[in-house]
Amino acid sequence: MLxxxxxxxxxxxxACRPLKFRPxxxxxxxxxxxxxxxxxxxxxxxxxxxxxxxxLQAVQxxxxxxxxxLDPPYEYEYRRPPLDILYGSxxxxxxxxxxxxxxxxxxxxxxxxxxxxxxxxxxxxxxxx
Numbered sequence: 001m002l003x004x005x006x007x008x009x010x011x012x013x014x015a016c017r018p019l020k021f022r023p024x025x026x027x028x029x030x031x032x033x034x035x036x037x038x039x040x041x042x043x044x045x046x047x048x049x050x051x052x053x054x055x056l057q058a059v060q061x062x063x064x065x066x067x068x069x070l071d072p073p074y075e076y077e078y079r080r081p082p083l084d085i086l087y088g089s090x091x092x093x094x095x096x097x098x099x100x101x102x103x104x105x106x107x108x109x110x111x112x113x114x115x116x117x118x119x120x121x122x123x124x125x126x127x128x129x
Contacts, residue, residue, distance in 0.1 A: 003018055012047075013040060013045030015041055016036050018037075054107055056096060057095075057103075057104075060095070061102075065097070
C-alpha cells in the first residue's frame, strides 16, 4: 500500500520497488518484514527532502492519523519536541499528528526551502558544489 501511495505522484529521478527482509536484531528480529527499496536513477532530479515529506505523508495516511512523535528531551533540549527541532518549527509535527491537513499542497509548503538563498548563505563553507 505504501508503494501505491508513493507511486500516485511522480518522483523525478527515483524508482521504488517492494522489498522483503528479515531483521537480525531488535523488535522484529527473525520475522519477514516488508519495505521499499529506493533507487536514485538521476541524482540531479532528486529532491530528497521533498520526497521524504511525501513518504511521511503516505505513512501518516496509512496510519489513520495515529502517528506519534517522540517527546522531549532530545539531546540538549528539554521543552521542544525533537521533530520541531529537526524541522525548525512545529509545522511538520502538526501535519504528521493530524493537527493540520497533510495534503499535497502542505507537502509543497513544508518543502518550500529557498535553495538559492541557502547556497548564497553557505557558499563560503561548502566543500563541494
